[in-house]
Amino acid sequence: MSMLSVDRGSPKHRRLQIAGYVALAVLALAVPFLFGPFRVSQFTLVVIYAVAVLGLNLLVGYSGQISLGHGAFFAVGAYTSAILLDKTGLPYLLTIPAAGAVAFLAGFALGVPALRLRGLYLALVTLAVAIAAPVLIQRFESLTGGSQGLTVEQPKAPGWSGLADDQFLYVLCLLVAVPLFALAAGIVRRDIGRALIAMRDDETAARTMGIDLSTYKTRAFGLSAGYAGVAGGLFTFANGFVAPESFTLVVSFSFLAAVVVGGLATVAGALFGALFIVFVPVYAQDVDQALSGVIYGATLIVCMYVFRSGVMGLLRKGFGKVVEVRGSTSGRNDDEVQEVAVAGAGRSAGADSGGVRP
Amino acid sequence: MERFIQLLIDGVAIGSVYGALALSLVLIFRSTGIVNFAQGEMAMFSTFIAWALAEAGLTLGLALLGALAISFAGGMLIQRLVIRPVEGEDPLTILIVTLGLFILVNSLAGWIWGFNNRAFPQALPGGNADIGGVSLAYESLGIVAVLLVVVGLLFALFERTKIGLAMRAAAANPASSRLVGISVGRTLMLGWGLAALIGAIAGALVAPQLFLDVNFMGGVLVYSFAAATLGGFDSPKGAVIGGWIIGVAETLAGDYIGFIGSDLTILVPLVIILGVLLVRPNGLFGSPEVVRA
């Protein structure tokens, strides 16, 4: 039984949402002023990883295609940005869309052969890509700096902002991340999102309903890679240095862990996942340095037991008891989502709100 | 010509190790549909146990047997305690659990035994045999022989014993198996125990030449994935043959394909994985995935 009930789309709902956004903006912008430079740099990393994890979630959670190799797209974005900064005079802000674009193309290219694969096989291909990435980076030494890596200048806070460099970087990452999150949320909510979910759950049915699978699948790959690429470019800003050792398999596995811990097929879960992979290793080390890997591995396993649908799954159940948004798809299982989706489609087609049941 | 044959045997020998670990992967995949990313680390842990037992004074043979027994029990325990709680979940969730296991086992081994490399006693005879004018290492021949014995025993287990039959049934159709009284849970545990045991054998076979350290199975795991992919992830026969092909390809590629260069040899199994998956995803011997429309 919920304490509060609102109808989706009603003015009350709108007001709650706006209040939520405002609270969020306040919290997010307060960070650089509440904490010292080290914490701010950690939160900057959280924002950057959240973008990459969100991208991976779009692929894994929503379109059901698995990728064990997102670290490679992350590396592509990071190196694109670093190479452009190192070898051309491109203003640093422009390297971000460049990083995203190159990664998008790489993801799209991988998405084409991936069409024919699913599940385990796709996992293996992406695993192979992730393992090959640092090796290939080393091979093309003249471009990538090989094992010595590339050192690039980090963005400096412009004088008029009155911010310190680390604060500026945080705000910059936030300004890039917010529209990307909004975009993802929008994609997920609208027809494309529903199409992806439908495709994930039952390809035949989806095809019957007229959804062109191959376009969506490759676009999902490209888009999710693009997100990772943008995150990679920001990562280069945050580090000022790229080397093959920065992009090993560990990175890919961390992103995947973050997706699952945060909650598959959720948008906000990316933030929780990013928090997990940035802070848990640090705390594990503080507990016992020698055992930090054991603690991290155990935490990951236990999280899977406790948060079966990720942190988000747990939160939604809890939240549902506080506020119920009628007509919303949050917190419902997939069957209900389909009902609501179809009902929504029926409503917009002019049918009565009783909806059409499949 | 002699060099070619030596390389061939070397390739088959290292391929047997890849095949053995791939066999473990396939065993678990067949019975549970899960890919156990921690398989290599479990094998490493087992090898360390054998080493510790030998250091404690046991003869090598007893140490190996002890390690095998402990690995078998350990594999069963892991299935029961770590995997079963998430059994019906999303495959990704289970994957993350095996990933967590990977990190945990690796760090645990480091914490117990340190991160330095050490020698692992060689059970196989040293020296070379002269076969048809070609000098072949006993070690390589021994590794292949051990693998063949393991495969033979597995075959006998699956085809000729009741337990084997039960395991095959549980893998093929758990629901029906339960109906006829097969304890699916117990056969799953058995499968993991068996896989761990074979992994331990793989580790003990290869540790003498790779030298034992916490990370020594990491590279082997990649090659084993390639072997299992090539052979078909649900085919034990495929795992072994895939392993041999990968081993030979890797050994010959460095010698005969100039531009590869030794720093890129890791790309050989990766390219094979990609190629196989694009051309024939089920591998050489795997059964095609049947989707009920």
Added chain:
Amino acid sequence: MLWLVLAGVLALTLGACGRDEEGGGGGGGSAKASPGITDTEVKLGGSYPFSGPASAYGTIGNGAKAHFEAINAKGGVGGRKIKFTTLDDGYEPPKALQNAKRLIQQEQVFALFNTLGTPNNLAIWDFVNQQKVPHLFVATGASVWGADVKAHPYTIGWQPNYVTEAQVYAAYLKKEKPNAKVAVLYQNDGFGKDLLGGFEKAIGGSQIKIVDKESYNVTDPTVAAQVKRLAGSGADTFLNVTTPKFSAQAIATIAKSDWKPLHILNNVGASKTLVLKPVGLDTAKGIVSTAYFKDPEDSQWADDAAVKEYRAGLKKYSPKTDPNDAFAMFGWTVAETMAKALEKMKEPTRDSLMEAVRSLDVEQATMLPGNKIQTGPDDGFPIEAMQIQEFDGQNWKLQGELVEAKAK
């Protein structure tokens, strides 16, 4: 969307937990003091790979820490106890940067000490120098740390760099085997390429020729294939530029083959515990390498006071670490240099420490006799001399004299 609010709240709580960053100075003492140093304590920080592929080097951190504890037990340096905080970076440069930021900005250490790994130090040195924090005695032999003092004045290496080492081998060959045909196995990263490059340069103009070279990645399971190829190259000398596990594999592979080259093993791979014992001491007979500090396993130092002190200290303060591990001895030895620099420091400020560091002239009982640690305004390389040693089947035997080789 409200989830994001929750996430934000969670983030802030996480951020608030754990130590807060202190504002400016690190506490009492003279008003001029830099952060991280008081009258009673000086804080040092280091980032090591305690996990991951390079985790074997973690024992360096253990050795260093043990030595600082031993020094503290005797009253510390200048009345100050040394507090050495080590963090794990898994050999990942971004993590090393995070650790450096944490150590400098949160833990407020006085100086960074002995951070390990070429890419890791490359990742942090711009930041550390910008913060004007001493970046001392980094645990890597890359020649870059001493090459451009102006650009990174706060950074300095310690061990003989790889180019110096290569020159020592070249000098040895020029004397012993002037027409040597060399096959090289090298690790495909900065370390291997630096040494190989140094060697190639050093043999320029002589009759020594490199007839084949093969590389490998640390992620490879074994180097047996590369070594077998090198065996077939017709070379009579083998330059082994590898890290311990791969050194052992290379030696073992050669032992099983018919190839009997003059085997030159690089210093990093020369450990008796990690390499020679596992392959079998007789197998290693005749291998040539270099040394610059005392190997704890060498019987000639069995009664040496400094080595005994090391063993006792390690047993007391890091009992889980194997005293025969040359890496632990390395850490112990470089910690002594750090302590000596702190002793020499006139004011409790970072700049004063750098002055002391850049004007060292130190003899340590843990180093080979006569091997001084010297720096100067133009000399950014503390140790530039190594001595050839040959393994006799039981121990390393020092040959000839200390060879000084300045990396140009």
